[in-house]
Structure formats: C-alpha cells, structure tokens
Amino acid sequence: MARIYDQYVSKMQKIADIGHSIAVLSWDKEVNLPKGSAVRRSQQMATLSGIAHEEFTDPKFGKLLKRLLPMRTINDKERKNIELTLKEYKKATRFKKEFVIRRSQAISKAYHSWTAARQANDYNLYVDDLQNLIELKREEAKIIGFEQHPYDALLDIYEPGATVVELDQIFNDAKKGLKTLIREITSQKQVKSSFLKKYYPKNKQWDFGLEVLKNMGYDFNLGRQDISQHPFTTSFSSEDVRVTTRVDENDLGNMTWSCIHEGGHALYEQGLPSSEYGLPSGAAISLGIHESQSRLWENQVGRSKEYWSFMYPRLKKYFPENLKNIKLNKFYKGINKIAPNYIRTEADELHYHYHVLIRYELEKKIMDGSLNAKTLKTAWNRLYKKYLGVVIPDDNQGILQDIHWSHGSFGYFPTYSIGSFYAAQFFRQAEKDIPKLKQQLARGKTDKLLKWLRKNIHDHGQTYSAKEICERVTGEPLRFKYFMEYANQKFRPIYKLKV
Template sequence: MTSQQLYEQYTAQMRKIADVKYALAVLQWDQETYLPAKGASLRGQQMATLSEIAHQLFADQKLGILLNELSAADGLTDTQQRNVTLTLEDYKKNKKYTSAFVRELSESTSRSYHAWIEARKQNDFRVFEKSLGELIRLKKEETQVLGFEQHPYDALLNEFEKGATVAWLDTLFDELQQPLQKLLSTVMQRPQPDDGFLRQHFDKDAQWRFGLDMLKRMGYDFEAGRQDISEHPFTTSFNACDVRVTTRIDENDFTSMTWSCLHEGGHALYEQGLPAEQYGLPLGEYCSLGIHESQSRLWENCIGRNKSFIEYNIPLIRQYFPQLNQAGPQQLFAAVNKVKPSLIRTEADELTYHFHVMIRYGLEKKLMEGSLDVKDIPSFWNESYKALLGVDVPDDKNGCLQDIHWSHGSFGYFPTYSLGSLYAAQFFAFMQKQDPGLLSQVAAGRYTPIHQWLQTHVYQYGRAYTSSALCNKITGEPLQLKYFIQYLTSKYRAVYHF
C-alpha cells in the first residue's frame, strides 16, 4: 500500500472516531440547554456509552500499527505528517486509560453536573459535595494514569495547555500579581465612574435580540451555528459548520449578556474558522485552551471594551435600549471598564479578574496534592476572596458554586483564562503594529481586517503549533507580561485619568 492509501485509511478511522465524539458533544450540549429533568439519569448512561465507544475506537491496536507505519513512511506532505505525529501522541496517551475508567469518569461527570445544578438552586454546597468528592477522586487517579514529573496537577494542566506546569504558573502568577495590585491601588484612589445606569431594567427579549445582532455584526455565521440559554455561557463545536453558543440574561444588568455574547462569539469565530477539510484530524482542532481563551478575551475586552467599538455601537445600543439614550460614549466606556473587586468571575473587570483565576488555581492545586479536603472548599474560597479581593462571600451560589467547570471535571482549565488574556494583549499589540489603522476600522464598524488577521495567524493552523510556538510565530517572541500590563495601564489611564 502507498503512503497516501495508508493516510486515507487513517483519515477514515479518525473521522469515524470524531463522529462518535461529536455525537457525544451533541448530547452534552442538549444536557445543558433543553434536557428535561427526568432525562438526566439515562442521559448520563448514554454519554458514558459513547465515551467508552470513542475510547475503544481510539485505543484499537490496528490504529496504533497504522500510525506507526505512517510515521515511518515517505511521501507524506508536511501537513499529513504533522497530523500523524500529533495523533500518535494522542493515541499513546489514550492507551493509558482503561475503558472502565473512561466510563466511570463520564458517569461521575454527568452526576456531578446535575448535582451542581441542584446545589445552585438550593444555594448549598453540601448538595454538590459528595458527587464532587467522587469526581475529584477520579481526577486524582487520572493524574497517576497520565503521569507527571513534579506535581500531580501538572498532568491535568497539560490537558488544557500543553507544557503548562505548576512551577511555570506559580512564577507567572507571582510576577503578574504585583503589578496588578499596584495598578488596582492606583485606580481605587481615583474618582470612580458612575455605572449605576447599567443596572436598570433591561427587557429580556430586547437583550436577546441585541445579543443576536451583536454576534451577527462580529461575523458569527448563523447558518453554521445558533445561540441558546444555559446556566453558564459556553461554546461547543460539532464541526466548523456547526458551532453553537449559549448565554444567560440578567434583566437588571446590561453588561452581563452583552459581553458574554462577545466572549462566546470570539470562541465561536475561532471554531468556525478552523479548516473544515481537516475534520477529525489534529489540524482541524484548536491549538490549546489558552489560545482559545485569547480569542474570546480579544473580542470581549480588547475590542468590545475599546472606546472605538463603543462609539460606533452607541446608536445600536440606544435603538434597543432607549433608557441609555443619555449615556455618552465616554460615560459608557468608563462604566463598562470600571474596576471594582467583586464576587463573580465572569462579570469581573479586566484587572481584578485574574485574582479570581489565581484563587481557583490555588484551590485546585491543593485539591490535587491532597492538602485541601472537599468539605473545606467553601471556607478556603471565602477566606481567599477576603484576603485577595477584600470582599465577603455571602453564600455558596455567589461563591464556590458559581462556575460550571468542576461539574465537568475540568480541573486545570482556569489558568487558561489568564493565559488567554495575556496572549490576547500580545496579539492585539502586534495586530495594531501591522495595521496602524485597525482601531479606525473598528470605529467604523468594520471587523473584516480583524477576521483576516486572525484567520491568517491563528485559525488556519489548528493544532500545528503549541501555544508558545504559535506566539513566537506571530509576535517573534514568547509570551510576555509587559503587553498585558501596558494594555491595562493605557486603558485605565483613559478611564481614571492618572
């Protein structure tokens, strides 16, 4: 058989596996949007079965033989060789798991999700504690399955950000915390912008229509996606032609849904921009969660909270919400960029946001190393919020129950939010360096140059590069904190006049 015939066999098998995985993803999406309460138990079983089937297909010995044969073959293109290399890495990692463990983890995750929903309804962490404890036990077991050199948490971090370690993140967060605290001290001593007008009554239906309008203007393709309501906003992709987003609406807060749509829209544009012809293969998948978050944070903050963006969109905002007719561009710009230590991560300003991430990172690290018990999560959380942000946590719903991630078993995800902001600021700086007129385009409501830049520098590569390598390719240097600090300082000078 020729190398191209072998590659066609490999492609067919990988697409078969992808079909099963994305069928599972459809069930997961439905679970968080439309699933009736009584369907929860059997849905967990269905998802576990598909997880087990996908694992078995990807652990098939024949696939391993094919991958090894392709790795040694001549005649493959660079793209084909990269796909084979990355798939072989994934295959070897997947072989470490047993089908029984995969099924148990999936069933536990499903139970945890429904327990989390109920715990939020009752505003009581104890409702979630047992299922979360079981899931954490399995995640600790997973660290042993995957293996690590220094810290068990490294194994889980690597699943979301290849190469990330506790040692690296400890240093990064230590270096980030000091300038952020200094900047926070400066802005808190300045007169604070009025943002009370953002917390009037904003009709739910009007917000929904406005969100759809904003997504469409960003370039989100509604013929290749849709938006729905969920407990926690998220983006999911079944392929580049079916990428879905969700949002949530607070009728007393204009910012909640608006910037949620921009955030999830950034994720969705990335997924819709991935090469469709690489479906089921590594080069048709996103680079990493850090890079994925860079796309959402770039649209939500670098663009969406930029004064040029706000100036252009004020007429549209007033069209949907006449109660904001008296708000001028500078007033709205200052209000949506107001710095205020708060309880909810997803609604935090760009400065204090990273303290929310640091708290979660520290908590997960302790859980995985065994220095914190599950029952002590609420007290650790509350004490950390008081120490780092100076706020008192009134209850579990506004505290340790606010994020969906643990109920998904996504331990190791949270640091990618900060990494995403850092990458976004660095990319945004180089985007403007290469196109000095970029913000004037944003001020005119033209986002095509941004799409083209992201397609050229990020989307088209899929998983061809690690985050670090991609950052080097785009900007000529590894991730640097200075771009984010410069970006924040410049923005807050324009808001706080210091």
C-alpha cells in the same frame, strides 16, 4: 492507490462524526430538551462516548499510528497530526476500563451533590463526593504521568505543554502588576454603571445581539444563536458552529458581552480549516488559545472606546429611552467599571485574574496533597480575603460558585487567565500589523482583524502548539507584561491616574 495515511484520516473522521454527534445531542439538551427526558438523553450520549472511546483506543489504530509516524511518504503537517494523535492515543490507552467507570461514577455523584449543595447553600453536602473525586484526579495524574508536579498532568489536558513552573511565573507577574493598578483605581472616585441595570426588553436585546455577531463577522450560514441557561459555543464542524446566550432583562451587559465572547470563540471554530475535518490540523490548539479569541473580541475590541464609538449609536436606537442621557464617554467608563466581588463570572477585567489565581493556587495544593475537600473551604475564604479583600458571605457565593470541580475539571481555570494574556499579546501585534486598526474599529470595520486572526491563528489548527503560535505571531513567548500594558493604557485614563 490509496495511501496508508488515508486510513488514518478515515478513522479520525469517523471518530469526529461520533464526537460531533454527541455535541449535537448535548447542544439540544441545553437548548431544546423537554423536562422529562434528561436521563435518557444522558444515556444516549454515554453510549456514543463509549463507542468513540472504543474506536479511538482500538489497538489496530495504535499500530497504524506507530507504523505511519516514521514514514517518508507523509509531509510535516501530516506527521504533526500523527504525533498529536499518538500522544492522545497513548494517554487514552493508559486508562483501564475499571478506572474510567469509577471516575465517571465519581463525577456523576459529585455533580449531583454539588447541585444539592447549591440548593441548600451548604458545602457540607458536597465535601465527601468532592474528596472522592479529588483522590481520583490525583490517581489520574499518576496514570497520565508528569515530570515535576502532578498538577502538570492535568494542566496538559486543557493547555498542552503548560506547567506549574511557567504558570507560577505568569501568575506572580500578574499578582504584582495588577495589585498596584487596582490599588490606585480603588482610591479614585468610582464610575457609574447603573444605567446598564435598567429594564431592557428581551426581544430588543436579542436583536441587538444578532447585530453585534454580524458585525464581528460571525457567519449565520454556518451557525446560529439560541438561548440557554449558560452561554456556550459548540461546533459540529467548521460549517456548523453555534452560540448561545442568555438575556437578563435587568442587565444589558449580561447578554452583550456574553454574545461578543461566544462570538469570539465561534469565529475561531468557523475559521478552522474545513479540509482538515477530524484531524488535529483542523482543531483548536488549546483552551487558552480558544479563550484568547473570545477575550480579544470581548475586551480588546468589545470594551474599547473605538468599538463603541461605532456601536453605541446603534445600541441607542434599540433603547432610546434608557440611554438618551448617557453619553458615549459615560457609557464607555461604565462598561469598564473596576470593583471587587466574590463571583468570578461577574468580575471585571482586572479582578478576574485574582479569581483564577485563587483557584490555581488551590488546585496546585489539592494535587500535591496539601489541601483536601475538608480544608478547602477555609483556604478559599482566606484567599478571597487576602487577594480581593472580600468576606465570602455564604457557600453559594464562595466555594460552590463554579461547576468545574464537580465535573472533575481541575486544571481548567488557568486557561481563562492565560487566554486573556494571550489576547493582549496578540492584539498588540495585530495593531502593529494592521494599519489603523483602531480607526477601523471606530468605523465598525472588523474584517481586517478577523482576516489577521484567520491567517495567523485559525488557519493552522494544531499544526503549531500554543507556544509555537505565540512565538510565530508575536516573536516572543507569552508574557504578562502585554496585558499590563493594555490595562494601564485603558484604565489609567478612565480613572484619571497618571500614565
């Protein structure tokens, strides 16, 4: 006899099939779409989104969830699935159709005016539509509901359970800790990284990128890499997880670390349990945890001396001319250069968190109403002066640089930083748990690390929350000090600072 729980599973798998179909259309849009068909494609994706939404908010489904929740015939993992789905169901059904349409129109307008403003390098073209979207996001926070800060409602979308109270703590620690280290570093002689900006032919970069992915354990039987304007990872199931990269022939670093970063995301998705397809227990925990996987590979592994002591001779085979006079140590220092900049996506490992902090502070004020689109630019420029000591030269290199707000994604940025902080905390634990991890990396062996990530994080889907997984794996909640430890251990020797 079929269990009632199976009805829930079928419904969730149906919705997942629709969602992943949208992801296929979206991937194809970024990778393959002929110029003339963007409008039609967006419409086709919107139709599927509408169907997925209808399926998910079906009142019968709500009743099924409420009926299942207290049942004794389901186990703990199943109950957790029902709980998490019911939370999403309640959130989704709180929005009236009228609001959803209004928000989607506002996003569409804001995105278009952001694009126009980028072209004209003029924030003024964007300000009204952004303000309109901000008002809707504040309305959205009220609809979702919150206990302390309206921003909490939006943070929860990307990082379930995250709050301003907690993030304030983390970012305050980060602000203080990073300030000292960065000040010491910038007083030292700068390292050179110009060798990364020589001419590196596209085909060879591409081939090296594939070697990097293979070395990480990315499974090409369950995915592929393609070229797109902005690198991304997408999953159509754990059996089809695709990454994209871009190749700048005058910047080797661009492809290399985007490849490792996306590879880290992809390993998480390929590692999610296939048997739990469509269910919370088969899905990634949060954007922060997702980012912890990409950052761990990108930085803890992919900018470590051990990793490159194995990989650098291989890289040299692709580009013997460019690198023949660059020794490993010089390469290692160059790829870890610290210098302030006004572009987040080009920031180094340390300054990066000031970029996020600035956005975090601004978003908090946007959400509590103390900033609006008109006053935002001045505040942006002021904070860049304050935290990074840079004068924003123009809007494109300032407030217009990120796409996120034009998509209505307020609350997204903090997940980048906490991802890095989780990465440091996880990696420290992995070093404890895996004998001679760094020596293994120095021999090109990444399999034990991947196995550790699978067992501790990937395998569980959303069965544990971000907080729970962090406690389970490291014995503690997320703490900034592990990132600081990592940063000191790495950068002090590079910059010849006292340890």
